[in-house]
Amino acid sequence: xxxxxxxxxxxxxxxxxxxxxxxxxxxxxxxxxxxxxxxxxxxxxxxxxxxxxxxxxxxxxxxxxxxxxxxxxxxxxxxxxxxxxxxxxxxxxxxxxxxxxxxxxxxxxxxxxxxxxxxxxxxxxxxxxxxxxxxxxxxxxxxxxxxxxxxxxxxxxxxxxxxxxxxxxxxxxxxxxxxxxxxxxxxxxxxxxxxxxxxxxxxxxxxxxxxxxxxxxxxxxxxxxxxxxxxxxxxxxxxxxxxxxxxxxxxxxxxxxxxxxxxxxxxxxxxxxxxxxxxxxxxxxxxxxxxxxxxxxxxxxxxxxxxxxxxxxxxxxxxxxxxxxxxxxxxxxxxxxxxxxxxxxxxxxxxxxxxxxxxxxxxxxxxxxxxxxxxxxxxxxxxxxxxxxxxxxxxxxxxxxxxxxxxxxxxxxxxxxxxxxxxxxxxxxxxxxxxxxxxxxxxxxxxxxxxxxxxxxxxxxxxxxxxxxxxxxxxxxxxxxxxxxxxxxx
Numbered sequence: 331x332x333x334x335x336x337x338x339x340x341x342x343x344x345x346x347x348x349x350x351x352x353x354x355x356x357x358x359x360x361x362x363x364x365x366x367x368x369x370x371x372x373x374x375x376x377x378x379x380x381x382x383x384x385x386x387x388x389x390x391x392x393x394x395x396x397x398x399x400x401x402x403x404x405x406x407x408x409x410x411x412x413x414x415x416x417x418x419x420x421x422x423x424x425x426x427x428x429x430x431x432x433x434x435x436x437x438x439x440x441x442x443x444x445x446x447x448x449x450x451x452x453x454x455x456x457x458x459x460x461x462x463x464x465x466x467x468x469x470x471x472x473x474x475x476x477x478x479x480x481x482x483x484x485x486x487x488x489x490x491x492x493x494x495x496x497x498x499x500x501x502x503x504x505x506x507x508x509x510x511x512x513x514x515x516x517x518x519x520x521x522x523x524x525x526x527x528x529x530x531x532x533x534x535x536x537x538x539x540x541x542x543x544x545x546x547x548x549x550x551x552x553x554x555x556x557x558x559x560x561x562x563x564x565x566x567x568x569x570x571x572x573x574x575x576x577x578x579x580x581x582x583x584x585x586x587x588x589x590x591x592x593x594x595x596x597x598x599x600x601x602x603x604x605x606x607x608x609x610x611x612x613x614x615x616x617x618x619x620x621x622x623x624x625x626x627x628x629x630x631x632x633x634x635x636x637x638x639x640x641x642x643x644x645x646x647x648x649x650x651x652x653x654x655x656x657x658x659x660x661x662x663x664x665x666x667x668x669x670x671x672x673x674x675x676x677x678x679x680x681x682x683x684x685x686x687x688x689x690x691x692x693x694x695x696x697x698x699x700x701x702x703x704x705x706x707x708x709x710x711x712x713x714x715x716x717x718x719x720x721x722x723x724x725x726x727x728x729x730x731x732x733x734x735x736x737x738x739x740x741x742x743x744x745x746x747x748x749x750x751x752x753x754x755x756x757x758x759x760x761x762x763x764x765x766x767x768x769x770x771x772x773x774x775x776x777x778x779x780x781x782x783x784x785x786x787x788x789x790x791x792x793x794x795x796x797x798x799x800x801x802x803x804x805x806x807x808x809x810x811x812x813x814x815x816x817x818x819x820x
């Protein structure tokens with residue numbers, strides 16, 4: 331069933347508005363006769379035609395271009411506001427990472443783009459959205475059955491929202507990454523259009539499947555490697571995958587931990603990995619044990635049995651990512667036997683950047699929101715994925731630190747490589763959206779041609795230019811001392 335979410339304006343009551351409205355209602359404008367039919371009587375053709383009907387209230391061409399409104403919020407102000415409640419000592423690392431390039435800036439600027447997207451046309455169809463959908467948040471990893479699949483791998487910002495928002499952020503990321511690699515604007519535009527057309531094609535394919543077959547669908551990473559046209563990149567991807575599959579708990583232990591006076595300890599590598607002064611105190615240990623108990627309760631009963639095989643050995647703070655810097659993140663080292671280690675990552679879950687702009691029933695906690703979104707959108711999720719509200723009130727989620735994870739090598743991509751990766755991410759996003767949305771309705775709206783692809787590619791070019799202006803604004807803020815930053819290269 332298609333989710334529906336209505337927009338939320340701060341300090342204002344909810345109002346209905348046309349589906350193309352800016353910050354208006356996201357209720358699906360499907361005719362009453364369609365809505366009254368029992369679900370089992372709604373044929374694929376009817377759902378497809380319902381999607382086509384949305385082109386009247388929200389023309390596909392309306393998605394093209396981006397012009398910031400005259401009262402657009404200050405982008406640096408949005409970033410500063412998003413830093414409230416974070417560890418202030420780590421914020422200079424966050425800004426330093428964002429100042430590396432417009433591409434790095436974009437990865438940390440999801441809150442800015444969420445504000446901008448809330449003012450763009452929407453059809454009214456909502457899905458469980460990633461919320462921070464850019465090309466670096468896709469990759470390969472092992473499923474519990476030890477298949478290697480390609481999928482979205484970051485859900486900190488996941489929230490029910492218009493499907494267009496994820497698609498536009500992903501398309502824009504290809505233009506920005508292409509410019510970062512020195513490609514021509516036409517190459518970036520082609521990659522953005524490729525994302526949309528492959529999203530379209532995969533949705534049409536999923537719409538023709540049975541419900542269960544569509545739900546079970548996944549992208550086999552080894553098959554995607556075989557489809558890589560660039561022979562050199564194909565060989566490199568095979569080599570990287572082989573190395574990742576050989577990476578076991580012992581390898582991880584050597585990289586991140588050591589024996590200290592006969593006890594296993596996580597290595598201090600400040601400012602990115604370090605122990606707090608109170609971590610050896612009894613009171614701290616009691617808090618950690620209680621938090622682990624709360625996390626355990628979020629696991630399915632059979633996975634509690636698995637978790638119970640492990641015993642906590644050490645825990646340390648770890649600085650991760652770009653957008654997450656300054657939020658609480660820890661890594662915990664466990665052992666089931668002397669040579670059987672497990673690393674779990676505990677991350678603070680803050681409100682989604684999409685939350686101010688959509689009105690849906692709230693989750694019990696942001697940790698639950700992240701876990702729900704990940705389980706719903708991914709073809710397969712980590713067996714240790716869970717959540718908790720800590721003793722001190724922090725909302726968190728837990729997952730394995732690494733499990734045969736392969737990151738995209740975007741910095742070495744040629745224009746042709748970008749097109750291939752755009753195909754993979756477009757397919758993956760469509761499969762993820764089809765888990766909560768109606769693939770037939772969205773596919774009916776998009777159609778068979780390039781109209782939407784051309785429109786969103788135009789949006790992506792304009793937004794890439796806006797991103798550079800926002801990046802320049804952050805550089806100026808750093809020059810004037812409005813923000814503090816730290817370069818990790820120093």
